[in-house]
Amino acid sequence: MTTALRHHTLLPPGGSQRDLAHAAEALHGHTRLVGPDGTEIKLPGEVFAALREVVEALSNGLAITIAPHTTQLTTQQAADILNVSRPTLVKLLEGGEIPFEMRGRHRRVRLAELVDYQERARVRRRSALDELAREAAEDGSYDAVDQLPRTR
Numbered sequence: 001m002t003t004a005l006r007h008h009t010l011l012p013p014g015g016s017q018r019d020l021a022h023a024a025e026a027l028h029g030h031t032r033l034v035g036p037d038g039t040e041i042k043l044p045g046e047v048f049a050a051l052r053e054v055v056e057a058l059s060n061g062l063a064i065t066i067a068p069h070t071t072q073l074t075t076q077q078a079a080d081i082l083n084v085s086r087p088t089l090v091k092l093l094e095g096g097e098i099p100f101e102m103r104g105r106h107r108r109v110r111l112a113e114l115v116d117y118q119e120r121a122r123v124r125r126r127s128a129l130d131e132l133a134r135e136a137a138e139d140g141s142y143d144a145v146d147q148l149p150r151t152r
Helices: 018-027 045-059 075-082 086-094 111-139
Strands: 008-010 032-034 040-042 064-066 101-103 106-110
Touching (some): 045 064, 075 086, 075 106, 086 106
Antiparallel strands (some): 008 064, 032 040
16 A cells, blocks of 8 residues: 655644754754653654754744655656756756666656755855855956946
């Protein structure tokens, strides 16, 4: 029997954030959960990190959306995660930016490869912005515009 994957949004509790803040603080350095009956559960590192992020966000008054993903994605699922069109994703795949597998006539993308690509793209963007800012500071154009030009 298969279970349907669905996303779920958790809202911060309406009462005091003090208990959540205490829980977030207590999670730093502990990798075991103790249930109400005293049973201890050792958490894998990935689960522990996710739980800590959830509790910290909720303690700061933020909502959390939990959305399970399969680890093998269709091109449409991968494009949706990257927020690009499917043809754009296919260009990235065919250009070697993101590894993929062929299943018959269909391309499949591993979620881990997609996350790696997102991080590489983020680093490239940050590096390019840093370089632009450095060049602008060197040639004096960084301070050249005192205000935005009128467009109307």
